[in-house]
Amino acid sequence: MLEKYYAAAIGGEERLRLANFVADLTARDYGGYQRVLATHAEGSFEAEKLQILRSFDASCAVA
Numbered sequence: 001m002l003e004k005y006y007a008a009a010i011g012g013e014e015r016l017r018l019a020n021f022v023a024d025l026t027a028r029d030y031g032g033y034q035r036v037l038a039t040h041a042e043g044s045f046e047a048e049k050l051q052i053l054r055s056f057d058a059s060c061a062v063a
Helices: 002-006 012-026 029-042 045-055
Strands: none
Touching: 002 012, 012 029
């Protein structure tokens, strides 16, 4: 059934596996877990922005 209804440029089983992988990363619990993990492990986005501003050498931007 997979090959009949899901086959395209790649095989039906491979296409379904790829669709499940994308869903895992974006819409399921695993994707949410990874997002929370990345935020807490690396710090907030605001802290990242502040670090980028602190490390930027502004002397090359001043005329």
